[in-house]
Amino acid sequence: MTIAVIALLTLLVVASLTYPLLLGYSVTEPPADKVESSSALGKAEMEVPNADQETQAPDLAAQVEEEVKVIRERRARPSAGHNRGGK
């Protein structure tokens, strides 16, 4: 019984190792060089939005402050159209 179990285990392992070699590489797997190029493509995709924020928070805070300032200034300044309407 023990020998049969060990033989079965060995058979399973050998089968799992050899079937890719016997079948060539599987159809679901692209060859290594293709994978590399797709990984290079992936590199561009991996540029996740906000990914860099953690390293720039102090700058980001200043940037936000600047933006708020600009919006306030814009609100405070009467637009040309508004002036015309007033005339």
Added chain:
Amino acid sequence: MTDVGYAALSLALLTAAYCALASAWGARSRRPQWIESAENGLVATAGLVALATAILLYLLLSQDFQVQYVYAHTSSYQSTLYVISALWAGQEGSLLLWSLLLSSITVAVILQKRQWPAVLWPYMLTSLAIIHSFFALMLVTVQNPFTVYPTRPLEGAGILPVLENPGMVVHPPILFLGYAVYSVPFAFTMATLITGRVEASWLRGIRRWNIAAWLFLGLGILVGAWWAYVELGWGGYWSWDPVESASLVPWLTGTAYLHSLMAQERRGMFKRWNALLAIATFLLCILATLVTRGGIIISDLHGFSRTIQPVAYYLLGFIGAVTAASGVLFYLQRHKLNDEQQLGQLLSRESGLLLSNLLLVGLGAAIFMGIAFPNIAQMLWGIRVYLGSPFYNRVFAPLALVIVFLIGVCPLLSWRKSSPQKLLRHIRYPAILAVAVGSILFVLGVRQPFALLASMLIMLAAASIVSEFIRCTIRRSRLRSESALRALTGLFSSNRRRYGGLLVHLAILLIAIGITGSSLYKTERVVALAQGDVAIVQDYILKYEDLAVLNEVGKQRYVATMGVYRGQSRIGTLRPEKDFYWSIQDYVTEVSIRTTLKEDLYIALDWPEEEGLATFRINVYPLLVWLWIGGGLLLLGTLIAIWPSDGERSLKARRESRT
């Protein structure tokens, strides 16, 4: 059954060795089928190791005392939980657990193979397969958990009573998981050294594994400290024992690696340094296993073997071989791992990271020397030296203070160049707060310069982190017209990595508060009391009320009842106990602790009763609970930092829908 277990381990050894060769050959000859064969082989190895573990677990649960490992670590008195945890109580079992965790991690790495660069992938497999082969080799040759006696003993020896604690169930697996996960950054680094190629975008994949390893190792160390605190009864959580110090060293270098990897990802800097740290951290994990299991270092706290074990030679050989191999690769690829940018301004994030790296590695090196020095002294001069807490405290405390300062300042620095004015603007209120805290503590009677300095620096760092949260929350709230709570949660979801990281920094500061308060201002008393007597420790009045003697299976328990009063009012009851175990013919302490946010009242029954008097060890540890709260926050912050962002999740979903 034992034959099947041993055969599974032997097959795992052969398969892993084949995988190491097959994947390297597949990469050299550009034949992907060999790489695929190696992937299958590593999954099969994982299955074989899992089978061997399942068999050992079955043998433990069925109490087959003919198996030497089962005899040595279980008895019929043991509860099921501790029979299961006996799986990692012994040398063979813990190496099997190491191997099982490594296998599971390898399968996880294979399942997400598309995230790894194709050029590195086969060499990552080779590196992982070599580690697998090494562990399988030890299990098959010198640490076989399936060795049997010629006849079956009637009863097992059982594990040491001190190991019958929830800490035993949790501490070793978490620690080993940390060690095992560090094999992934190691394999990645070895692959970059073999190919001489590393790109910043590739580091995103390794970052998550690195953080996971760091978290598991850190939590493992903390759980170990908690276990020592509640179980061992010597009144502390850290004793600078070589075994626990050995696990701290890779955590320190891992922390350094975690930070300097950011500089490589962001600016292409510290490439060689990072490669060195990744390899060193993994080797230090193996070294910690050697210290724990090899019997080469004298450990007073942990009851591991004190004679050199055969496994020590294997572990030393592996460390030597990996060091030599990585040294050669380093030399060969030295020109390909040049930094893309140079360190420019002194006041920049890069400089801060470099300084913190040097401090962390320096700290690790000092502790490592502390572990190794007694052996070196004995080898060279034939003298026995023991470096205890005074040495470590002298080395650790000043460097830790500078690190605390950097925790507060570093996240406020910008890359490339930071303006001193901006830094001062951000830090002025935290600095004022820190001075205020120092002054208040001084007025309240704190006179130790170290305590004052530590409190001020911790406050400075904590306040700068909290003010960063407040500042960003207010800005976000104003900009988007959101409530403060919504803006705060929005901050976390917009940039989990940064804000999770800041929470982790806060957690480290809480841990620092716990360590500083409990070590500098602890009160320790040993008192002998008759029943009805009272002891006064600080503002606690402790009344020894009763001693119950309880006979249970395998042990006799002596349970003292201690009424805790403050003034006239009773605020609690503590029941420290001393248990006599028949199996070891010795006593084991069970301490009783009253925990509040302010302090821990800790009572251990040192000696039940002699001539009508019972001896108690009574300690008061200010602020100790913050150590454990910090541990909880560390877990939370790391999980936030490691969780995939919305962008990454949608990218993954797009990829899955494409495939």
